[in-house]
Amino acid sequence: MTWTPHATVAVVVQDQQQRFLLVEENSNGRIVLNQPAGHVEEDEAILDAAVREALEETGWEVELQHFLGLYTYKAPANGVTYYRFCFSARAVSKRTDQLDSDIIATHWFTLEELRDRQAQLRSPLVLRCIEDYRKGRRFPLDVIVDTQT
Incomplete structure (x- = not known):
């Protein structure tokens, strides 16, 4: 049996009212909450994947600001x-209401609202990434060295 890890990206987006952008989605027969997130596609740069997933899942064009971890x-x-590459981003503009089918x-x-909904979170990483962001965890985007770009 071959071990095959999955490379994913997630984006923490906070607005001026201190709220975080989440998606409500179907996952294994459950309705869950998650950051805009998804798999990195073959030959796709990690930073490009994060921007793409945010747009496809929320309709928001985002500008990546930091690597969270x-x-x-x-x-x-x-x-x-x-393996989740998590980023913080700024919402730039709402581009579409057409979202991924799931x-x-x-x-x-x-x-606080997310802490009250912990049972609905897709994984513990949803809250962990937001809490790390709130604690000030930030790394420059250039710590990601990606030969795809």
Whole structure:
């Protein structure tokens, strides 16, 4: 058996009212909340994947600001190990209301509202990334060295 980890990206977007952009989506038969996130496609630069996923899942064009970290999670539902490259971003403009087919809706939640909904979060990484962002965790984007660009 070959071990195949999954490379994913996620984007933490906070508005001026201190709310965070989340998507409501279907995942393994459950309705969950997640950051705009998804898999890095073959030959795609990691930074480009983060911008693309934010647009496809929320309709928002975003500008990446910082790298928050690389988070590892082994999902109990399927046993897959995910490597999540998480970024902070600024919402630039709403470009479309047409979203990926597995997205039900987008929402803006405060940190407290998300803590109250922990059972709905797709994984513990959703809250962890936001809490790290709120604690001031920031790295420059150029720590990502990607030969795809």
